[in-house]
Amino acid sequence: xxxxxxxxxxxxxxxxxxxxxxxxxxxxxxxxxxxxxxxxxxxxxxxxxxxxxxxxxxxxxxxxxxxxxxxxxxxxxxxxxxxxxxxxxxxxxxxxxxxxxxxxxxxxxxxxxxxxxxxxxxxxxxxxxxxxxxxxxxxxxxxxxxxxxxxxxxxxxxxxxxxxxxxxxxxxxxxxxxxxxxxxxxxxxxxxxxxxxxxxxxxxxxxxxxxxxxxxxxxxxxxxxxxxxxxxxxxxxxxxxxxxxxxxxxxxxxxxxxxxxxxxxxxxxxxxxx
Numbered sequence: 001x002x003x004x005x006x007x008x009x010x011x012x013x014x015x016x017x018x019x020x021x022x023x024x025x026x027x028x029x030x031x032x033x034x035x036x037x038x039x040x041x042x043x044x045x046x047x048x049x050x051x052x053x054x055x056x057x058x059x060x061x062x063x064x065x066x067x068x069x070x071x072x073x074x075x076x077x078x079x080x081x082x083x084x085x086x087x088x089x090x091x092x093x094x095x096x097x098x099x100x101x102x103x104x105x106x107x108x109x110x111x112x113x114x115x116x117x118x119x120x121x122x123x124x125x126x127x128x129x130x131x132x133x134x135x136x137x138x139x140x141x142x143x144x145x146x147x148x149x150x151x152x153x154x155x156x157x158x159x160x161x162x163x164x165x166x167x168x169x170x171x172x173x174x175x176x177x178x179x180x181x182x183x184x185x186x187x188x189x190x191x192x193x194x195x196x197x198x199x200x201x202x203x204x205x206x207x208x209x210x211x212x213x214x215x216x217x218x219x220x221x222x223x224x225x226x227x228x229x230x231x232x233x234x235x236x237x238x239x240x241x242x243x244x245x246x247x248x249x250x251x252x253x254x255x256x257x258x259x260x261x262x263x264x265x266x267x268x269x270x271x272x273x274x
Contacts, residue, residue, distance in 0.1 A: 015118070021128035024136035025060075026052040053140050056133065061117060065263045076145055079137035081110075082119070083150045086126045086134060172230075177236040186216075186246025188235045190228060197228035199235070201257070203246040216249040217257050234265070 015021065019028065030050065032042040040048050041055065049055040057063050057071050065071075081099060101108035114120045119130035126134060138150065181187045186203035201217040221228040235242075249257040 015127065015129040015132070019129075019132065021131040022135075024052075024131060024139050025129065025132040026136055028057055029055065051140070052136060058226075072142060072145070075137055076141070079134065079141075080150050081114075082126050082134040082137070084154055085120060085124060086131065090198070173233055173236075175231065177239075181236070181239060181242070184239075184242060186242050188232065188242065191218075191231055193218075193220065196223070197225050199228060199232050201242075201249055203248060203250070216246060219253040228238065238264075 019025075026041075029041040029043055031038055032040045032048050039050050041050075041052065042048050042057065044056060047055070047059055049059065053071065053075055054065070056074065058065055063071075064131055077099075098112070111120065111124060114130075115122070118127055119133060121127050178189055181189075186201065188201050191198045191200045198218050198220045200215050200219075202213055203216050219231070221231070245257055245260065248260055
């Protein structure tokens with residue numbers, strides 16, 4: 001039975017029984033396996049863990065390993081959260097927007113949890129232990145996350161519906177399909193407006209003088225690159241319909257095209273009657 005760590009911030013530069021904030025959280029662990037320095041690791045209470053991150057997540061934070069496939073993503077979020085609080089001032093409104101997709105409830109819940117666990121103080125700055133956790137999380141990043149920026153860039157890039165490799169695969173495929181469709185008369189493309197991901201339909205709009213390439217239709221996906229790319233892939237699978245859809249936008253307007261796409265998206269869905 002794993003016992004929780006009795007570590008609570010007490011002084012400006014130390015926490016618990018004298019652990020120092022300049023050292024990574026968990027530097028006191030010892031190797032419990034046959035190979036020195038290799039996992040599993042053991043804490044001073046005798047609890048054994050597969051990694052320092054697991055020791056922090058389960059032993060210190062009291063979280064379950066039932067959903068360990070999401071643990072690294074949640075710890076990467078915490079890493080970016082602590083990094084922003086430690087490095088510069090970010091107002092509450094900006095944090096709610098960037099970290100929690102504008103949810104004030106989500107921000108308050110997360111800050112309450114971090115405060116109760118002793119990782120941030122009343123001024124919403126990392127405590128000595130919070131700084132040690134920040135150092136540990138940075139040092140133990142996986143190869144997959146090691147080359148990604150920490151902070152608001154990571155929060156922005158990972159806000160969305162997808163996770164991990166699935167998101168990267170969707171983005172890569174969207175880029176490949178977009179190159180293939182670049183010469184079409186009517187084509188959908190990924191774009192952005194004021195930093196918000198969008199999909200736009202561009203095509204030839206005949207004027208009294210010359211035909212012009214114009215934006216005929218658009219849809220935004222606030223702070224959700226993954227959802228934007230998934231929608232674009234849905235469109236790419238129906239590339240044979242793009243000319244017809246472009247004519248709908250020109251002849252009947254953008255709303256008519258939106259209604260047409262909505263009908264197509266749900267025409268093969270069965271209603272859940274349970």
